[in-house]
Amino acid sequence: MFAIxxxxxxxxxxxHHKAPGLMGSLRAFFRRRYRVIRAVEDVxxxxxxxxxxxxxxxxxxxxxTTLKILAGLLHPTAGEVRxxxxxxxxxxxxxxxxxxLVMGQKQQLLWDLPAIETFLLNQAVxxxxxxxxxxxxxxxxxxxxxxGLLTKQVRKLSLGERMKCELAAALLHRPRVLFLDExxxxxxxxxxxxxxxxxxxxxxxxxxxxxLTSHYMADVAALCRRVLVIHRGHLLYDGDLExxxxxxxxYRIVRVTMAQxxxxxxxxxxxxxxxxxxxxxxxxxxxxxTAEIAAAMLTALPVTDLAIEEPPVExxxxxxxxxxxxxxxxxxxxxxxxxxxxxxxxxxHAGG
Amino acid sequence: xxxxxxxxxxxxxxSPLPSRGNSGAIPVIVRFHPARIGAxxxxxxxxxxxxISEGVAAIRATLRAYPTLLRIYWARTLEYRVQILIxxxxxxxxxxxxxxWLSMAREGPIGSFDAGTFVGYYLAAxxxxxxxxxxxxxxxxxxxxxxxxxxxxxxPLHPLHYDLARTLASRxxxxxxxxxxxxxxxxLYPGPQLDLTPLNLLRVAAATFMALLLExxxxxxxxxxxxxTSQAVAFHEVWFFIKALGSGYVxxxxxxxxxxxxxxxxxxxxxxxxxxxxxxxxRLPPDRIAQGFMAQGLWLTFAVTLVALLWRLGIRRYEAFGx
Numbered sequence: 001m002f003a004i005x006x007x008x009x010x011x012x013x014x015x016h017h018k019a020p021g022l023m024g025s026l027r028a029f030f031r032r033r034y035r036v037i038r039a040v041e042d043v044x045x046x047x048x049x050x051x052x053x054x055x056x057x058x059x060x061x062x063x064x065t066t067l068k069i070l071a072g073l074l075h076p077t078a079g080e081v082r083x084x085x086x087x088x089x090x091x092x093x094x095x096x097x098x099x100x101l102v103m104g105q106k107q108q109l110l111w112d113l114p115a116i117e118t119f120l121l122n123q124a125v126x127x128x129x130x131x132x133x134x135x136x137x138x139x140x141x142x143x144x145x146x147x148g149l150l151t152k153q154v155r156k157l158s159l160g161e162r163m164k165c166e167l168a169a170a171l172l173h174r175p176r177v178l179f180l181d182e183x184x185x186x187x188x189x190x191x192x193x194x195x196x197x198x199x200x201x202x203x204x205x206x207x208x209x210x211x212l213t214s215h216y217m218a219d220v221a222a223l224c225r226r227v228l229v230i231h232r233g234h235l236l237y238d239g240d241l242e243x244x245x246x247x248x249x250x251y252r253i254v255r256v257t258m259a260q261x262x263x264x265x266x267x268x269x270x271x272x273x274x275x276x277x278x279x280x281x282x283x284x285x286x287x288x289x290t291a292e293i294a295a296a297m298l299t300a301l302p303v304t305d306l307a308i309e310e311p312p313v314e315x316x317x318x319x320x321x322x323x324x325x326x327x328x329x330x331x332x333x334x335x336x337x338x339x340x341x342x343x344x345x346x347x348x349h350a351g352g
Numbered sequence: 353x354x355x356x357x358x359x360x361x362x363x364x365x366x367s368p369l370p371s372r373g374n375s376g377a378i379p380v381i382v383r384f385h386p387a388r389i390g391a392x393x394x395x396x397x398x399x400x401x402x403x404i405s406e407g408v409a410a411i412r413a414t415l416r417a418y419p420t421l422l423r424i425y426w427a428r429t430l431e432y433r434v435q436i437l438i439x440x441x442x443x444x445x446x447x448x449x450x451x452x453w454l455s456m457a458r459e460g461p462i463g464s465f466d467a468g469t470f471v472g473y474y475l476a477a478x479x480x481x482x483x484x485x486x487x488x489x490x491x492x493x494x495x496x497x498x499x500x501x502x503x504x505x506x507x508p509l510h511p512l513h514y515d516l517a518r519t520l521a522s523r524x525x526x527x528x529x530x531x532x533x534x535x536x537x538x539x540l541y542p543g544p545q546l547d548l549t550p551l552n553l554l555r556v557a558a559a560t561f562m563a564l565l566l567e568x569x570x571x572x573x574x575x576x577x578x579x580x581t582s583q584a585v586a587f588h589e590v591w592f593f594i595k596a597l598g599s600g601y602v603x604x605x606x607x608x609x610x611x612x613x614x615x616x617x618x619x620x621x622x623x624x625x626x627x628x629x630x631x632x633x634x635r636l637p638p639d640r641i642a643q644g645f646m647a648q649g650l651w652l653t654f655a656v657t658l659v660a661l662l663w664r665l666g667i668r669r670y671e672a673f674g675x
Contacts, residue, residue, distance in 0.1 A: 013671060068502075071506060072505070072506075073502050073505055073506070073670070074670070074671065075668050091505065092406065093406065093409065093410055093413065093508040094406075096506060096507060096508040097508050099506075100506070101502075101506055103502070107503070108503035108504075108506075108507075110424070110428065112428055112431040112432075113424065113427060113428055113431065117424050117427065120420055120424065121420055121421065121424050122507070123420070124416065124417040124419075124420035124421065125417050125421075125507050125508065125509045126507070126508060127413050127416060127417070127508075
């Protein structure tokens with residue numbers, strides 16, 4: 001059985017919108033104008049138990065909406081969703097006891113009390129046996145370095161400390177499926193790395209399935225072999241991060257160290273020189289010709305070291321989103337009617 | 353549509369992104385790993401426990417969680433020292449009313465109330481109000497509209513229990529702070545007649561607890577309208593205003609015109625304060641006491657049902673804003 005199955009998932013929101021200003025407010029009071037936001041459109045994927053999958057997409061792509069549906073917070077408009085075989089929105093106890101959703105900016109910790117009180121509350125709510133609770137807590141204290149933080153009032157903790165406590169609170173019941181929405185948002189680099197290591201270690205120790213979104217590509221690159229790319233509610237890609245890199249960035253990076261400094265003119269015939277710093281240089285070469293070019297450089301230049309690398313993940317993602325923007329334009333060209341309608345509305349308003 | 357071999361294709365959805373495993377002219381997104389092909393067709397649902405056994409397990413788990421919930425919210429109550437002060441100060445309204453009535457009763461009793469009865473009535477009202485007052489509407493409204501409900505929805509305990517536990521956990525402190533001065537005042541002022549027999553105190557305690565639950569569930573029901581409207585707090589204002597008059601908090605119901613008393617008898621308002629209060633003063637005949645308990649039971653059943661219904665309908669609309 002899959003840990004997560006999503007089939008033809010749709011989620012539409014209805015929002016009412018109003019023009020700015022007093023007249024706009026008055027009009028909205030008498031006649032509400034509604035618009036349908038298509039947050040998720042026909043998304044399907046499956047995730048195996050124990051996988052760590054990265055969920056990528058720009059703001060407003062539908063990542064968080066999908067996570068909320070998977071965690072049972074939102075009802076899907078259409079489509080089928082199963083998490084550990086459960087239908088999430090029924091929020092059965094057996095389901096809730098096996099999942100967790102961590103949202104970077106939202107907290108479950110009781111603000112005015114020490115974190116340990118929230119932990120004890122969770123112990124009671126999840127019905128965790130005392131011995132198991134102690135064991136898990138000790139493990140989490142060790143992994144997340146929580147010593148001394150548990151008895152401090154939550155409101156007196158730093159953001160990073162609080163995030164660590166949030167994670168611990170969300171994992172005390174040893175969930176089998178973790179939904180992590182921006183778990184490292186707002187944290188410094190060291191803390192990000194720490195949380196990342198922790199997620200990997202938790203996955204290794206417990207075999208839990210992890211689906212995470214992050215704006216920090218380092219998170220995704222370090223944790224996820226597989227990524228889902230979502231844009232405007234549509235799933236654009238599902239597969240290996242490496243394969244994605246190969247397809248959207250048709251080049252590789254060649255890094256060379258030379259016995260003596262060379263001018264840029266000596267290097268540029270081999271590829272696009274990205275940087276040159278006396279002995280060291282970085283070149284961008286077409287993916288298909290990488291081996292050939294590397295061999296040529298080794299014979300023609302006084303190379304002491306040569307390495308071939310994949311382009312950085314940020315670059316890959318940037319390209320994916322750039323292409324997604326092109327996709328937008330195509331869609332807009334295809335479905336131009338709704339836009340015209342909107343313009344008419346605006347004109348009518350300006351006239352009135 | 354479902355392609356052969358379980359490959360899921362969308363030819364209508366052209367994408368500039370590279371496709372996997374397709375070399376056709378139309379860009380096609382292939383969404384599943386080859387290893388997963390085919391398996392997507394069968395969505396197995398594991399054997400779930402029956403509704404009844406699930407329900408019993410839920411109730412047992414809830415009861416087991418309550419001691420901890422109460423202890424933690426008791427600790428939290430103690431953190432809010434300003435709120436405690438406000439509790440004490442906001443209890444002063446009946447004192448003002450008492451002063452008004454006392455000046456009018458100087459000439460002689462008003463209806464069945466003499467000066468002593470007024471003193472007993474309003475001082476006891478202060479105490480009972482502290483025992484039955486519920487303040488959840490604002491939090492509930494905010495949680496629903498700002499998405500704060502999400503964190504609670506993720507846990508295997510109905511979100512209502514956090515609010516109920518918080519409401520119950522603040523009682524001992526309020527009783528401790530307001531009880532002794534009221535008791536002292538009643539002892540010092542000559543005249544107020546209270547029925548302090550053990551049986552009656554027990555009955556009053558039971559009726560007060562029922563009144564607290566009534567208040568809680570009605571307020572919760574009003575709070576749940578936040579799923580549909582941003583005006584839930586305004587609804588509560590209406591409820592609060594009618595309740596202030598209809599529960600005997602401002603004016604003893606016995607002094608109101610008979611017609612109004614008749615109408616109020618068909619509402620839950622007298623049950624949240626006037627009923628335990630008049631019982632404490634020993635002003636209720638046994639048949640009215642029995643009727644009162646029955647009415648409390650019926651209204652509570654109604655309120656709980658209403659909450660369950662609104663919850664079930666509303667939660668589908670919950671959009672977890674900003675959460």
